[in-house]
Amino acid sequence: MKNFTAFLFVCILALTACKKDQSKEKQDVSDKTPSANSITAITKEAWIYGYPIFYNYKTIYANALDKTHAAYAGFNNFKSFASSATPADTLVITINNDTPYSMAALDVSSEPVVLEVPKIENDRYYVMQFVDLYTFNYEYIGTRATGNNPGKYLIAGPDWKGETPQGINKVLHSETNLIFLVGRTQLHDPSDVANLKKIQAQYKIIPLHEFTKQAAPPVKKYNLPLPVWKESDYSSPEFINVLNSLLQYANEDSSEKELRARFAKIGIVPGVAFDSSKYPPETIKAIEKGIEEGKQELESNLASLKDFGNLFGTRAELKNNYLNRAVAAAAGIYGNTTIEAVYTGSTNDKDKQPLLGNNKYILKFSKKDLPEAKYFWSITMYNLPKRFLVPNPINRYSIGNKTKGLKFESNGDLNIYLQNTSPGKDKESNWLPTPKEGNFMFVTRIYGPQPDVINNVWKMPLPEIVK
Structure with a gap:
């Protein structure tokens, strides 16, 4: 155990590019080296921190590389x-x-x-x-x-x-x-x-x-190249190498100084290559455990998500809540800040039961409960767990107040039909098709939300099963 501790500490020093005297490196090793439990805890924190960066890079990679x-x-x-x-x-x-x-x-x-x-x-x-x-x-x-x-x-x-x-x-x-x-x-x-x-x-x-019609400036060089994007990287210790490459492009915010120092203890250092083969098996096992715990934490919070309202915004608005930032990336990356657009929706019906494709639902808006939008609003259908659009015979994937032919009741109320078969020709104008089977969800987007929507006074109605 003593040899393992010393070896791990030297590895960490190398990764963080410390230039300390070799004799000092060996002093108080037991006090400075993170335990297996500490490595797991730091890894979990870092995995959640890096999740939105990684999945943002997925889109950047597709778009630019x-x-x-x-x-x-x-x-x-x-x-x-x-x-x-x-x-x-x-x-x-x-x-x-x-x-x-x-x-x-x-x-x-x-x-x-x-x-x-x-x-x-x-x-x-x-x-x-x-x-x-x-x-x-x-x-x-x-x-x-x-x-x-x-x-x-x-x-x-x-x-x-x-x-x-x-x-x-x-x-x-x-x-x-x-x-x-x-x-x-x-x-x-x-x-x-x-x-x-x-x-x-x-x-x-x-x-x-x-x-400005001037000469091009010198190209800035980085120590590590941008990685080839691979989904599997974020489920293994390789996620550290990915972050070390991507974080080269981000200045360290003053609010994250201590956070980054903790991350360095498991080898997360911008611009420094991470080689898992140089770590003992016990360390890699602790890192892998942290990854799994991070996944579980994210999945648990994603499953219980009911309100998208405060998931998107500036650093100051999100108050460095890294879990919320990861949940936002998993639930719907690139969501707008509340002042621009509000997102709400559900995976459950009015009776708190999961929405299922083989059921027929009606979504009822009273005239006074229609979404208040300066620009427009819409409801979009997604399958679960993938959260992709749902194939259907009328090629309609969303419905809203700008949908041509949308019919309101004589008293101003609005009914939307959520089902996988036609509700009848007289109601198809208000039909948003669901999957033929399996679970689904819907998201309501309100562009130019008014104060009652922004302040959560307005509430989204939930679908009712048609008996």
Whole structure:
């Protein structure tokens, strides 16, 4: 045990690049070396911390690095989708079906970039959501935040201290050099696709040196390359190596100094390679146990999730709640901050029973209980556990107040039919098809939520089984 302890401590010192005298390394080893239980606890904490970073990188990798992927565009380029999502779209879970995406993976390590947006007609909602590597929604531009006028916005990393060029409306500073930009533009109906394409074609990302007509700056180099994205990595000690690569692109926030020091005890050090073969089996076993405990903690919280309201936002708004950040990434990564859009929904019916595809449900809104939205609202259907859109004979994946032909009762109430077969021709306008079997969930999105929605005064009704 004494030899194991000394060996582990030396490994940790090497990973953290300590330059201490060798004689000092051997002093008080038993006091400084983490126990197996401590390694497990740190691993659990680090696994939860890194989960949203890893799954954010999944999308960044597909968008910027994987040339075989349908979403590929390369760094600092938009990839736009000029149609509503379908069940074939599985890159993002709980995908948004109302506002087709214009996505861009940004790398501002060497220099900022300029985002240019056009004038957009007043009756069309759009938003550009800036998500840093941690998945904090750190800035917004769009209908709510900046209006529908044209604009140019400088997107800079944490270390940029240059002068703002003329013609820039605002500088948007990120605390990470890897950023995912999620653009959403409202599609009124299928006949509106041509108009949508014209708008999306005018979203531009311009390197700063091109915008200012100067020479390109030197390319910033990192110790470790960006990893090939593999799902299995996050279920093994290799997750440490992945984080060590990705965290090179993120400055250490002052609030995380002690946290990062704890992580270093299991080899999580930005830019330093982690080699599990250099660790004794007991250490690897403790790390693997921490991974499993992290998974269990996340799954437990995900299963009991009832409100998406406070899962998305800035670092200050989330108050460094890393578990909530991981739950948000697992439940619906890239969700908007509450002031932009509110998400609610359920996996259960009014009687607290799981929603099942072989049942027929009715979702009843009284006139006074309809969602209060400045822009629009919708309900989208997803299968479980995958949280993808549901194939159905009428190719309808969401329904809401902008759905053509939606019928209200004579008193202003609204009924939505959730079932896998038609509720009848006279009710199909209000039909949101469910899976043929198995569990499902729905998510209600409210764009431009009003105060009662934001403050949780308004409550989403739950489906009732049709007898």
